[in-house]
Amino acid sequence: MERNALLTAGAVGVVVVALVAAAVVPGVIADPTDDGPVRPGPVDVAGVSIAAGQATGETVTLEIETRIDHRGNPTQNVSVLVRAVDAESGLLTTTQELDVGTLSKDGETATTTNLTVPREGGYDVEVVLYSDDERVDEARKSVRGVSAIKPPYLQSTTSFTDSEALPPVSFAIAETGEDRTTLDLTATLTNAGDDPAEDLSVLFVLRQAESNIVASRTTVDAGTIEAGRTETVDASASVPNDYNYYIDAVLLRDGVVIDTARGAANLNPTRTISVNQTREDVELRVEDFENGDGGDAPRETAYEPTETTSSAPGFGPLVAVVGLLAAVLVARRWSK
Incomplete structure (x- = not known):
């Protein structure tokens, strides 16, 4: 009897301890619905x-x-x-x-x-x-x-035209002098944007084709070009006669280069150049490109003609006499 009571009291104690542990420490008793750690999604x-x-x-x-x-x-x-x-x-x-x-x-x-x-x-x-x-x-x-990818200061909707009917750079002869020719230069610009283009200017640089010497340089204001419009910018330049020139046009906005174009002016009737043609050597007179009328012409040095004599090795009279005496001696020796 006492033994049964002791076992009953022990069982009741175990149950009480389990209930207290489950209340104080959650998770001690496993949840039958728990599937373990959650696997992360891919x-x-x-x-x-x-x-x-x-x-x-x-x-x-x-x-x-x-x-x-x-x-x-x-x-x-x-x-x-x-x-x-x-x-x-x-x-x-x-x-x-x-x-x-x-x-x-x-x-x-x-x-x-x-x-x-x-x-x-x-x-x-x-x-x-x-x-x-x-x-x-x-x-x-x-x-x-x-x-x-251009920064904002290089972005522009205005550029030189690219058309045979409207070339980006062209010229006409305005006046021809004894030593120099005046050219009327024209650059054609198109604004392909939706807003007017302002603060534009065009720099014209004329360089002698074979030597790359700058013969003329001028900058003109391009004014305002309305959206979708094509406008021309005109300038004039004086260069020496009888040479060929590349005409470089540079589109500027507040000192920043926006676009460039090139043309060619053939003032030498015996030679012609194009924008993509290989250069050739020609006679160049640097004084034609100097500022002012100064410049000394190359001096020519005259040389007086001189006479020169030359002699070639041969048999003189003395050698002939010696040879004759030797022949006589040989003949006498054979006769004996």
Whole structure:
């Protein structure tokens, strides 16, 4: 009897202790519906796109958009590593890491990373996706011609025309003198934008084709060119006769070069040049391009004619006599 009572009291004590432990320490008794730790859902790189951001004279910012696809359970500690590698040298140019955090919704999440690179050449952009510091996916995309991305001060809707009917640079002979010719120069500009173009000027530079000597230089104001309009800018220049010239026209806005064009003026009737023609050597008189009328002409040196004599080796009279005596002696010896 006492033994049964003792066993009953012990069983009741065990139950009481278990109930107290379950109340004080949650989780001591396993939940039969618990399947264990939650496995994070899969993530991968759905796509990469590159856009041009802010540009300066030396650098340009590439805006890298990475779309991350997530499915299933929440995924924690997601991050993206983006780096730009020089396409020509293969050297790493810059690296940027972005912490995405936790992804819980199904679908794509877009992230943007900015990389500032030199404004030249091209780059291979590599995107690496991490989950809990473990690489889970990666993608690569290339961009070329970064130098074509212009900073704001180089951007313009106005440029020289590119047409045979309206050549960008043309000229006409206004006056011909004994030593110099005056040319009327014309540059044709088109504003392809939606707003008027202002503060423009055109610099004309005439260079002798074979020597590259600058014969004339002048700058004229281009005024205001309305949207969608084509206008001409006129100037005049005086250059020496009997030479061929390249006419370089430079479009400027507040001292910044916006566009350039080239024409050719053939004032030498015996030789002609074109914009893309190979140069040839011609007689050049530098004094024609000097400022003023000064300049000494090359001196000619006169030389008086002189007479020269020359002799060639041969048999003189003395040698002939000696030979005759030797022949007589030989004949007498044979006769004896």
